[in-house]
Amino acid sequence: MEVIGPIFEVIKCFGGPTCTYIDHHRKLEERMNNLRRKVNDLSDRKEDLVLKKEAELRHGKVVKKEVEYWLEAVEKVNTDMEKIEMKFHAVSYFLRGHLGKFVCRMIEKVEEIHQKGSFPDGVAIDGPPATGVMLPTPNLEGEIDVKEQIWECLMGDEVGMIGVCGMGGIGKTTIMKHINNRLLKESEKFDKVIWVTVSKELNIFRLQKDIADSLKRSLPENDELQRASALKDILEGTRYVLILDDVWKRFSLLEVGIPEPTLGMGRKVVLTSRSIEVCQSMDCxxxxxxxxxxxESMNLFLDHVGHNVVQDQNLKDIVNKIAEQCGGLPLSIVTIAGTMKGVNDFCEWRNALTELEERVKSVRGSDVEIFERLRFSYDHLKNPKIQSCFLYCSLYPEDFVIEKIALIENWIDEGLLDGLRTRQEMHDRGHSILNRFENNCLLERATTWNDKEGVKMHDVLRDMALYIKGHQFMVKANVRLEELPSEQEWTASVEKVSLMQNSKVIEIPPHISPECHYLSTLILQKCGLERIPESFFKHMPGLKVLNLSSNSAIVDLPNSISNLKNLNALILASCCRLTYVPSLAKLRALRKLDLYCTKVAEFPHGIEMLQNLRYFRLESEHLKKLPIGILVKISHLQCLLVALHLRGEEVGKLRKLEYVTCSFCDMQEFKKYAESAQGKWPTSFNFQVGPYVNFYAGFSLDLKEIKKRVVLSNLTIEKCDDGVLPNGLHTLCIKWCDDFKCFSNISLFGKATDLKICQISGCKGMECVVDLSLSSCNALHNIEELGLFFLQNLCEVVRVGVAVENECTSHAPTPPAIFSSLKQFHMSFCSRVKKLFPVELLQGLQNLETITVYICEEMEEIIASEENHKGEGTTFILPKLKELQLYSLPKLKSICSSGLVIPADSLQYLYIVRCPEVRRIPLSLPLVENGQPSPPPSLKEITVGRREWWELVEWDQPDAKDVLSPFIRYYW
Structure with missing residues (x-):
């Protein structure tokens, strides 16, 4: 064989296909590693997609066919990958070139599938439309006559358009929320109740989309006339009440696609507005x-401040006068009452009355009067920094739900939470401030589009905040700007500018250079910017926060950014085409640098000079390693969130690190980190250990999301030191570690006794999770969530046997106690498992709430049959089960044997699709007084494959199928 090398050198001279063959031959190992990494990334994306899919299914949506096809394509890739691995280990020397060529083609195929798996428009479409949405409503004081007038107009045939008008904060929206909910509960006259918030800046496109979304329908993407025609066709086919909240100016219903509400046709439109002229101009x-x-004012005030304040007659008189000073406006009453809640001092109440009287006397004009009343609550925040925290919320668009964590991070960038030692203390202070705002009714609690905790600012309070700041704030957020405000609008006194969410602002004029010497915050987030001229930042010497995030078209930044010496935060996250960042050497004040999801090709020059840097986030497919010595020079970091391989010793010396996401290339580097850290682990960490960087790692700063997580990938587990894993480890992921056979014989996990979440995927050697003939391993004793994915040789979760003492545990629990804390179990693509849980384990599954089993071809039973069971009596199992999801299990015959029954008292979701052999659903429904079964009060939805299968399925209770029929949704 030694002669082969020189012969190949000679053959190179012939060029063409021969050279290509040689290249394939020599680089086979390199390309196999590349393919493994790409298949690994593809599988990670698939796992993320499956989780999104499951979430969408739980919300009543239907997964798109293209998503199902994509998942099947990934499944085929994994099957093909197994075959390639077998060929690779057995390939002869002379066939390496052929295999190398095939591997190259496979890489291209995997890249193509990976690219198609982004699904920016979501993984599911809406299922059957709902009648409407019940809205949270505060108690309604007074307004009985108004409510009844509106109700009579809706129930009668004389009026088609209703306009509910009144000044801001008077309760129009609250009244209509009560009407909305009453329609859903009491009226059968209408098929749909549609609620849409219009807001000050009328956006026809968004209004059309919101109406269509409420009906679970879609519209053409671009042409406004086509969209209007399509929406009109949809609405004409149903009876509905359309509630348009907060309308500021007249618009044509037909231009939007809303049919004129002709009498007797069962179509009504209600709009709320501050302007009676708007209502009249739209024939309401x-x-x-x-x-x-x-x-009524006094009653509402006491409901929010507490009735105990009127026990003292002298105090009662003052409280009564303060309620009168609120002008009968529910928003003012609730807000001021929130401010005074808990105040018992007579002098403080008398002072509050004096302040309110002076404010109302000093102004004229309804809006200003309202603002001055509300300003009382703002002034009573006392602390200027807390007041600034409130005012900052007005920089967001009207009616925008602000994610709490993101808002607190912005307050930190602004220096509003300074004076605290750690970032966790800053977040704690931020949450405390948000709670105060909510309790004082200055902000209302809300949920973001992706189900995160958020807050929302009432539009009148937002107007009040902007009134307070006057010319110091220029806010034109989400107002459909088509160009940047003119240079004259950038006044010398402006301190904060927010132009976020104006996607049509694609360029800044080349010679514009606003003279804003006091400008400290500039937010250009989610605009459509393609480039920024050098002159733009020339006269902004005081700029401290520059947010350019989510400008997906911008490629490079002007060099003039390098001269912003006072800059504290440079936020460039999700500028997904950004390749160049100018020198940062002069930005010595910089405390935050966010380069997440960019394409920067090299590390910005001067990053090692940023000794005040506290927050560094970076992810770019072009960068894999951090240059040696940089971390030592930016040693004050509190947050380090990077998709990079780092040196363990350097990270370990960052003594102030609290939040960290990073990778170590192997276990040796991770061990160096553990030794350098000297037992001082960060508050929250997400470590990946292995040769490949996972670009889908978590980058959140939310403690609830990062937790304490370690990912072990492509490693030899058996050689790992048991002293490496940290105490208090919360989440452990093991991926593509082929020597990992089960937990019971690996000493590495002996100390991971606080583990709550464990996910195992792609480990070819794994045959069981726990082998009781060895030990049960205390690492899983407290586990609450277990996920098993792509384990091609897994035969059983628990191998039942006699437990013995070994180095993993000296007190192996009895079989029922192994998973006594388990709440969620997920399994997919484990093709050899036939029986999921042995019957011996049942007593230990008392806390199990979710079982999800997807695409396991050999699965025959979920709970293995009890051989000695004679059919005598009934044994209830899984008492807390909330979700049972079984998908594509072609050989599944039984969920459990006939003597075992699952009580359905807690059941929320049942999902059985593509399980053709299942004939019995072993659920026991709760009984009503007459002994008949009834639906569980918690039940939300049952999804099955086809109607034919549902008709054949058997239940232990004869009437169960009829009782559950209203909850059925068919997958096909």
Whole structure:
């Protein structure tokens, strides 16, 4: 064989296909590693997609066919990968070139599938439309006459358009929320109740989309006339009430696609507006909301401040006068009452009355009067920094739900939470401030589009905040700007500018150079910017926060950024085409640098000079390693969130590190980190250990999301030191570690006794999770969530046997106690498992709430049959089960044997699709007084494959199928 090398050198001279063959031959190992990495990334994306899919299914949506096809394509890739691995280990010397060529083609195929798996428009489409959405409503004081007038107009045939008008904060929206909910509960006259918030800046495109979304329908993407025609066709086919909240100016219903509400056709439109002229111009029956009476004002005030304040007669008189000063406006009453809640001092109440009286006397004009009343609550925040935290919320668009964590991070960038030692203390302070705002009714609690905790600012309070700041704030967020404000609008006094979410602003004029010497915050987030001229930042010497995130078209930044010496935060996250960042050497004040999801090709020059840097986030496919010595020079980091291989010793010396996401190339580097850290682990960490960087690692700063997580990938587990894993480890992921056979014989996991989540995927050697003939391993004793994915040789979860003492545990629990804390179990693509849980384990599954089993071809039973069971009596199992999801299990015959029954008292979701052999669903429904079964009160949805299968399925309770039929949704 030694002669082969020189012969190949000679053959190179012939060029062409021969050279290509040689290249394939020599680089086979390199390309196999590349393929493994890409298949690994593809599988990670698939796992993320499966989780999204499951979430969408739980919300009543239907997974798109293209997503199902993509998942099947990934499944085929994994099957093909197994065959390639077998060929690779057995390939002869002379066939390496052929295999190398095939591997190259496979890499291209995997890249193509990976690219198609982004699904920016989501993985599911809406299922059957809902009648409407029940809205959270505060108690409604007064307004009985107005409510009844609106209700009579809706129930009668004389009025088609209703306009509910009144000043801001008078309760129009609250009244209509009560009407919305009453329609859903009481009226059968309408098929749909549609609620849409219009807001100050009318956006026809968004209005059309919101109406269509409420009906679970879609519209053409671009042409506004086609969209209007399509929406009109949809609406004409149903009876509905359309509630348009917060309308500021007249618009044509037909231009939007809303049919004229012809009498007798079962179509009504209600709009709320501050302007009676708007209501009249749209031919509405006008119903005006009047201020509350004195008695109603007092009742509402006491409901929020507490009735105990009127026990003292002297105090009662003052409280009554303060309620009167609120002008009968529910928003003012609730906000001021929130401010005074808990105050018992007579002098403080008397002072509050004096302040309010002076404010109302000093102004004229309804809006200004409202603002001055509300400003009382703002002034009573006392602390200027807390007041600034409140005012900052007005930089967001109207009616925008602000994610709490993101808002607190922005407050930190602004220096509003300074004076605290750690970032966790800053987040704690931020949450405390948000709680105060919510308790004082200055912000309301809300949920973001992706189900995160958020807050929302009432539009009147936002107007009040902007009134307070006057010319110091220039806010034009999400107002459909088509170009940047003119240079004259950038006044010398402006301190903060927010132009976020104006996607049509694609360029900044080349010679514009606003003279804003006091400008400290500039937010250009989610615009459509393609480039920024050098002159733009020339006269902004005081700029401290520059947010350019989510400008997906911008490629490079002007060099003038390098001269912003006072800059504290440079936020460039999700500028997904950004390749160049200018020198940062002069930005010595910089505390935050966010380069997440960019394409920067090299590390910005001067990053090692940023000794004040506290937060560094970076992910770019072009960068794999951090240059040696940089971390030592930016040693004050509190947050290090990077998709990079780092040196363990350097990371370990970052003594102030609290949040960290990073990779170590092997276990040796991870061990160096553990030794250098000297037992001082960060508050929250997400470590990946292995040769490949996972670009889908977590980058959140939310403690609830990062937790304490370690990912072991492509490693030899058996050689790992048991002292490496940290105490208190919360989440452990093991991927593509082929020597990993089960937990019971690996000493590495002996100390991971606090583990709550464990996910194992792609480990070819794994045959069981726990082998009781060795030990049960205490690492899983407290586990709450277990996920098993792509384990081609897994035969059983628990191998039942006699437990013995070994180095993993000296007190192996009895079989029922192994998973006594388990709440969620997920399994997919484990093709050899036939029986999921042995019957011996049942007593230890008392806390199990979720079982998800997807695409396991050999699965025959979920709970293995009890051989000695004679069919005598009934044994209830899994008492807390909330979700059972079984998908594509072609050989599954039984969920459990006939003597075992699952009580359905807690059941929320049942999902059985592509399980053709299942004939019995072993659920026991709760019984009503007459002994008949009834649906569980928690039940939300049952999804099955086809109607034919559902008709054949058997239940232990004869009437169960009829009782559950209203909850059925068919997958096909």
């Amino acid at each position: 029956k006008v119903i005006k909301v009047q201020p509350l009476s004195k008695a």
